[in-house]
Amino acid sequence: MSPSAASRPVPHHPVVIVGGGQAGLSVSYHLKALGIDHVIFEKNRIGHSWREDRWDSFCLVTPNWQCRLPDFPYAGPDPKGFMLKDEIVAYIEAFARRFDPPVREGVAVRRVSRRDGGRVLEVETSAGTVTADHLVVATGGYDIPIVPPFAHALAASVTQVHSVHYRNPDRLPPGEVLVVGSGQSGVQIMEDLHLAGRTVHLCVGPAPRSPRRYRGKDATEWLMEMGYYKLTIDRHPLGERAKEKTNHYMTGRAGGHEIDLRRFALDGVSLYGSLAGIDGTVLRFADDLERNLDDADEVYVSIRRDIDAYIAKNGIDAPEEPPFLPVWTPRATPTEIDCAAAGITAIVWAIGFRPDYSWIDLPAFDGRGHPRFTRGVSPVDGLYFIGLPWLHTWGSGRFLGVADDAAHLARVMSERLLAGTAAAA
Numbered sequence: 001m002s003p004s005a006a007s008r009p010v011p012h013h014p015v016v017i018v019g020g021g022q023a024g025l026s027v028s029y030h031l032k033a034l035g036i037d038h039v040i041f042e043k044n045r046i047g048h049s050w051r052e053d054r055w056d057s058f059c060l061v062t063p064n065w066q067c068r069l070p071d072f073p074y075a076g077p078d079p080k081g082f083m084l085k086d087e088i089v090a091y092i093e094a095f096a097r098r099f100d101p102p103v104r105e106g107v108a109v110r111r112v113s114r115r116d117g118g119r120v121l122e123v124e125t126s127a128g129t130v131t132a133d134h135l136v137v138a139t140g141g142y143d144i145p146i147v148p149p150f151a152h153a154l155a156a157s158v159t160q161v162h163s164v165h166y167r168n169p170d171r172l173p174p175g176e177v178l179v180v181g182s183g184q185s186g187v188q189i190m191e192d193l194h195l196a197g198r199t200v201h202l203c204v205g206p207a208p209r210s211p212r213r214y215r216g217k218d219a220t221e222w223l224m225e226m227g228y229y230k231l232t233i234d235r236h237p238l239g240e241r242a243k244e245k246t247n248h249y250m251t252g253r254a255g256g257h258e259i260d261l262r263r264f265a266l267d268g269v270s271l272y273g274s275l276a277g278i279d280g281t282v283l284r285f286a287d288d289l290e291r292n293l294d295d296a297d298e299v300y301v302s303i304r305r306d307i308d309a310y311i312a313k314n315g316i317d318a319p320e321e322p323p324f325l326p327v328w329t330p331r332a333t334p335t336e337i338d339c340a341a342a343g344i345t346a347i348v349w350a351i352g353f354r355p356d357y358s359w360i361d362l363p364a365f366d367g368r369g370h371p372r373f374t375r376g377v378s379p380v381d382g383l384y385f386i387g388l389p390w391l392h393t394w395g396s397g398r399f400l401g402v403a404d405d406a407a408h409l410a411r412v413m414s415e416r417l418l419a420g421t422a423a424a425a
């Protein structure tokens with residue numbers, strides 16, 4: 001007779017990893033190399049967010065050579081190219097096949113806590129409860145799509161969809177489309193619609209932009225050479241505020257190019273300032289379009305300046321580029337538009353995401369709900385985070401830096417497990 005659920009012992013794992021994306025798998029790779037028993041709980045399938053949370057034409061913005069999963073760097077034919085969504089999934093799957101991680105797909109972690117100040121963490125999952133000495137949160141940080149509080153005031157006649165649910169132009173109703181947000185997703189979705197011949201309107205926010213190819217190389221190659229990707233958060237001039245900075249916009253589409261919104265304006269895309277309010281079919285915009293375009297260009301020009309200075313200082317022979325000149329300037333931009341009159345039938349929200357840590361019942365967060373940690377090691381004994389932007393370096397939340405952070409966490413856990421074993425002996 002099988003023991004009743006009550007008398008069955010609760011399974012214990014030295015390490016539980018929550019999330020089977022590139023970050024969770026990278027930690028698993030290093031734990032396996034160190035011979036540390038662990039399990040990954042992944043509520044969907046490995047690489048889920050690349051499979052399901054990106055639009056059809058999605059490709060990386062960072063070049064393929066930056067894909068450096070542990071001991072598994074990109075080895076395809078196009079290191080300077082930008083993998084498409086399916087190729088990214090294939091890369092992650094190939095990495096997993098290589099070391100056969102102990103992943104349990106389809107199992108969601110619903111709560112983690114420490115009962116009565118006990119030594120082990122209690123982990124409640126959709127497949128039952130387990131305990132763990134260590135738990136790594138590798139859930140990505142893009143859990144809750146953000147929409148503005150006034151989104152509910154939009155008339156039902158206008159379809160609204162968040163970027164996470166946007167797939168392709170044909171899935172939106174016929175008519176003109178307004179994209180809200182000019183971060184990486186917003187500008188790429190705007191371009192996707194524009195290239196498909198849709199009439200597009202774009203609310204331009206405060207996101208900065210980056211050159212793509214400059215003076216003979218991709219800007220990311222120059223930044224690599226200049227040591228930017230080695231800069232750690234503790235030495236960053238902005239300190240912790242670096243974590244809140246919006247990503248620079250550009251694209252990897254069709255071999256990669258920069259995005260100058262002024263050129264899109266000349267090409268028929270209508271630009272507005274930030275969206276400030278909605279009343280039925282009427283949208284109100286802030287009067288900040290010119291400032292937002294200028295600010296984005298200032299960052300763009302400053303990156304070019306830094307590259308110029310590096311080239312000059314090191315006497316590098318690199319082709320010259322013409323100075324940047326704005327090709328278009330907003331004049332009398334409307335501060336209000338009526339979707340019904342303009343023929344706008346859909347709005348795409350591209351204003352970002354919030355992480356969901358509501359399932360972590362441990363004192364690991366600051367007053368604003370942000371996890372506290374030093375290079376992923378939280379002040380709560382046995383709790384770790386990985387895969388977040390500027391967790392340690394710029395690359396920590398991307399393919400570039402996750403391997404180093406994973407190696408670091410695996411080392412810390414290994415030392416602590418050994419110390420625990422020694423103390424118990």
Ligand SMILES: Cc1cc2nc3c(=O)[nH]c(=O)nc-3n(C[C@H](O)[C@H](O)[C@H](O)COP(=O)(O)OP(=O)(O)OC[C@H]3O[C@@H](n4cnc5c(N)ncnc54)[C@H](O)[C@@H]3O)c2cc1C
Nearest residue numbers: 019021022023043048049060061062109139140387398399
């Ligand atoms: C639109 C967009 C574009 C990006 N472009 C690039 C780029 O060009 N280059 C680059 O290097 N990076 C890019 N990134 C950043 C980063 O590489 C990705 O976000 C990447 O998916 C992060 O990997 P991860 O493993 O940290 O998280 P994720 O890939 O999000 O994986 C987290 C996993 O955790 C699972 N999960 C969540 N909660 C639970 C739970 N409670 N229990 C069990 N499982 C759970 C999810 O199902 C998911 O599979 C981009 C991000 C976004 C959003």
